[in-house]
Amino acid sequence: MGSLNLDMGLRDILSEKKPAILKRWFDAIVDTYPANTAEFLKSQQDRFANPVGHAISQGIEEIFDELMAGVDPERVSPFLDNILRVRAVQDFKPAEAVSFIFLLKKAIREEMKNLNGQTLGELPELESGIDELALCAFNVYMKCREDLYTVKANELRNMTSRLLERANIIRPTGGLEPETKEAVIKVKRKEVTE
Amino acid sequence: MAAKLPKPDELAAGIDFRPPKTGWMDTPVELKEGMFCWGAKEKNLKAVSFPNARDWSPKEKDWKLPENWQRIVLEGMADRLQKYRSFKLFMDICVRCGACADKCHFFIGSGDPKNMPVLRAELMRSIYRREFTKAGRIMGSIAGARELTLDVLKEWWYYFYQCTECRRCSVFCPYGIDTAEITMMGRELTNLLGLNIDWIAGPVANCYMKGNHLGLEPHTITSSVEFFLDDIETLTGIRIKPTFNRKGAEILFVTPSGDLFADPGTYTAMGYLMLFHELGLDYTWSTYASEGGNFGFFTSNEMAKRLNSKIYAEAKRLGVKWIIGGECGHMWRVLTQYMDTWNGPADFLEVPKSPITGTVFDNSKSTKMVHIAEFTADIIKHGKLKLDPARNDHLVVTYHDSCNTSRGMGLLEEPRHIIKSVCNNFHEMPDNTIREYTFCCGSGTGLNASENTELRMKGGYPRANAVKYVRDKHGVNMLANICAIDRATLTASMDYWVPGVKVTGVHELVGNALVMKGEKERTTDMRAEPLPGKEGNE
Ligand code: SF4
Ligand code: SF4
Numbered sequence: 001m002g003s004l005n006l007d008m009g010l011r012d013i014l015s016e017k018k019p020a021i022l023k024r025w026f027d028a029i030v031d032t033y034p035a036n037t038a039e040f041l042k043s044q045q046d047r048f049a050n051p052v053g054h055a056i057s058q059g060i061e062e063i064f065d066e067l068m069a070g071v072d073p074e075r076v077s078p079f080l081d082n083i084l085r086v087r088a089v090q091d092f093k094p095a096e097a098v099s100f101i102f103l104l105k106k107a108i109r110e111e112m113k114n115l116n117g118q119t120l121g122e123l124p125e126l127e128s129g130i131d132e133l134a135l136c137a138f139n140v141y142m143k144c145r146e147d148l149y150t151v152k153a154n155e156l157r158n159m160t161s162r163l164l165e166r167a168n169i170i171r172p173t174g175g176l177e178p179e180t181k182e183a184v185i186k187v188k189r190k191e192v193t194e
Numbered sequence: 195m196a197a198k199l200p201k202p203d204e205l206a207a208g209i210d211f212r213p214p215k216t217g218w219m220d221t222p223v224e225l226k227e228g229m230f231c232w233g234a235k236e237k238n239l240k241a242v243s244f245p246n247a248r249d250w251s252p253k254e255k256d257w258k259l260p261e262n263w264q265r266i267v268l269e270g271m272a273d274r275l276q277k278y279r280s281f282k283l284f285m286d287i288c289v290r291c292g293a294c295a296d297k298c299h300f301f302i303g304s305g306d307p308k309n310m311p312v313l314r315a316e317l318m319r320s321i322y323r324r325e326f327t328k329a330g331r332i333m334g335s336i337a338g339a340r341e342l343t344l345d346v347l348k349e350w351w352y353y354f355y356q357c358t359e360c361r362r363c364s365v366f367c368p369y370g371i372d373t374a375e376i377t378m379m380g381r382e383l384t385n386l387l388g389l390n391i392d393w394i395a396g397p398v399a400n401c402y403m404k405g406n407h408l409g410l411e412p413h414t415i416t417s418s419v420e421f422f423l424d425d426i427e428t429l430t431g432i433r434i435k436p437t438f439n440r441k442g443a444e445i446l447f448v449t450p451s452g453d454l455f456a457d458p459g460t461y462t463a464m465g466y467l468m469l470f471h472e473l474g475l476d477y478t479w480s481t482y483a484s485e486g487g488n489f490g491f492f493t494s495n496e497m498a499k500r501l502n503s504k505i506y507a508e509a510k511r512l513g514v515k516w517i518i519g520g521e522c523g524h525m526w527r528v529l530t531q532y533m534d535t536w537n538g539p540a541d542f543l544e545v546p547k548s549p550i551t552g553t554v555f556d557n558s559k560s561t562k563m564v565h566i567a568e569f570t571a572d573i574i575k576h577g578k579l580k581l582d583p584a585r586n587d588h589l590v591v592t593y594h595d596s597c598n599t600s601r602g603m604g605l606l607e608e609p610r611h612i613i614k615s616v617c618n619n620f621h622e623m624p625d626n627t628i629r630e631y632t633f634c635c636g637s638g639t640g641l642n643a644s645e646n647t648e649l650r651m652k653g654g655y656p657r658a659n660a661v662k663y664v665r666d667k668h669g670v671n672m673l674a675n676i677c678a679i680d681r682a683t684l685t686a687s688m689d690y691w692v693p694g695v696k697v698t699g700v701h702e703l704v705g706n707a708l709v710m711k712g713e714k715e716r717t718t719d720m721r722a723e724p725l726p727g728k729e730g731n732e
Binding site for chain 1: 452691
């Protein structure tokens with residue numbers, strides 16, 4: 001996919017207004033949390049004390065740049081992942097989890113409100129780029145949920161791995177047969193599931 | 195997949211997902227799937243004679259509470275306010291300054307304000323004010339007081355089982371208020387109504403009856419260790435012969451049962467076996483006191499005391515001189531902060547003295563129990579081991595301080611000393627995420643179940659985020675710790691948040707580096723991964 005087909009004027013305006021747009025976008029996302037939490041997410045600047053806020057602010061900038069360059073699902077997915085991996089375990093329904101992408105439309109519209117009609121006319125182009133982002137976001141969200149289920153399954157297996165091993169391998173006296181030993185090593189390296 | 199896919203019209207850009215703006219008292223609790231554990235089963239509560247045992251489900255509206263549940267709770271509260279001065283103090287002195295508010299990993303990860311430590315405590319304080327202070331009785335909600343209703347009880351249950359009693363918040367409180375202790379009281383009170391969770395109640399019942407959380411019998415324990423011995427022989431050519439339940443041994447060794455059955459703890463257990471063999475230590479395992487952990491601690495003081503006493507009863511029966519405890523977290527909180535009051539002093543034992551270095555562990559003068567990290571660090575410091583750290587050169591290691599060993603007992607330098615002696619590549623995580631500021635794994639205090647994985651991942655995020663940072667910056671691929679719950683739960687957390695980082699106990703790293711007398715040339719590490727430079731000739 002090539003870069004977004006925007007006229008140079010609009011492109012310049014968008015890049016000039018990027019900080020303001022990102023701020024609006026960030027605030028809109030953070031306002032989907034309860035008020036006390038939103039305040040914390042906005043004010044705490046330390047990335048280790050406030051990993052969610054950090055993931056959002058870093059993530060949206062990367063996503064915005066991707067949008068300007070033209071959405072390439074493979075390139076943009078890791079950036080989406082940084083935000084969606086968090087939202088996939090927070091109390092959001094799937095629609096709520098990915099909806100943060102659409103808040104960018106609002107942020108851009110609000111920031112461009114005072115511009116002349118000519119550039120505004122090109123926004124649909126931009127908005128369909130955002131729709132593409134949303135589709136990618138869905139796939140990433142689903143992948144995060146799948147990962148969660150895999151994590152659960154693996155954990156249950158690990159928890160009693162040695163008991164499973166005992167149940168599955170009839171152990172001849174005097175140590176394991178060579179093939180069995182091989183099998184055990186494979187289990188340890190997680191090359192096979194059991 | 196549990197989550198339902200949205201319909202296109204639900205996705206219309208205009209949807210307002212903003213939460214309602216209500217005060218916390220007016221925001222009723224909503225029990226969300228993935229955030230709570232299943233209720234305790236009747237049989238598990240009955241096994242230890244806990245009151246109001248019955249099968250119940252948190253998802254049902256009817257929790258089958260006893261008629262007089264309010265009285266039970268309020269009397270239980272009155273009783274504890276009298277018995278524990280700290281509880282009374284913590285109910286009275288909070289000035290709601292908010293210093294603790296954003297320090298809890300569950301708040302940071304979930305964004306739910308009721309996970310702010312100050313609000314978590316307020317859930318109970320509001321009842322305290324109403325029932326035990328004059329102002330609260332007269333002025334009600336103006337004085338921050340409210341009535342103990344069924345909704346409040348459910349809210350207590352939901353949020354006191356969303357606190358891992360990690361004490362991070364207390365580090366930041368100018369008054370030293372320990373919200374963990376408030377949670378403990380909250381859990382004791384819910385326990386009076388049979389409202390524990392089964393992930394805790396099951397292990398407690400097992401431990402009480404069989405001596406360990408999984409309820410494993412002696413032959414299962416010994417044969418599991420036999421398996422390790424086979425693996426060690428394959429690795430080193432040396433056959434180790436440990437003893438079980440041997441009377442007259444100098445030392446009793448007790449470790450969390452997870453080390454015997456759960457990966458990757460199993461490799462840590464192999465490390466213990468190799469180290470003790472190499473030192474020629476006069477020690478024994480017990481198949482009866484076969485649990486270092488103490489899930490009783492997550493129900494009530496009384497239950498924790500009962501389970502803790504089993505270790506000492508076994509030490510007495512075997513006639514050992516002192517006890518070494520394996521890599522465990524909450525076992526040490528129990529031991530250093532509570533054991534002595536409950537079951538101590540253990541005068542029938544001797545003050546621990548390392549037979550290898552002669553070091554006397556004065557810090558364990560009364561409990562007679564030494565953490566293996568203290569024991570091993572002392573051995574290494576005295577140069578009593580031959581180590582080849584290059585055998586860990588395929589690992590780039592960072593260290594997670596468990597809440598209990600760091601904030602609960604100040605065990606900060608010993609594990610680091612060991613790791614730096616047996617590994618060449620070690621990098622610390624950022625300062626505000628380690629040592630006494632460490633972030634919880636997100637799954638402690640018996641919350642490491644499966645049905646609450648969303649909660650655990652949220653709570654584990656701040657820790658994982660710091661690991662991710664050192665992974666990206668230094669190429670860290672191994673997260674070391676000295677806690678059995680960490681070994682299990684951080685594995686899940688890494689798999690979700692920071693793929694590529696594995697989890698290890700410190701004694702697995704020791705086992706890898708330990709050069710044993712008469713060993714054959716090693717080609718792999720304990721996980722059967724080829725050693726650096728030995729790839730392709732295993
Ligand atoms: S003890 Fe830990 S889990 Fe509990 S409120 Fe404090 S910081 Fe949160
Ligand atoms: S830091 Fe201490 S005094 Fe301040 S709100 Fe928290 S518990 Fe209360």
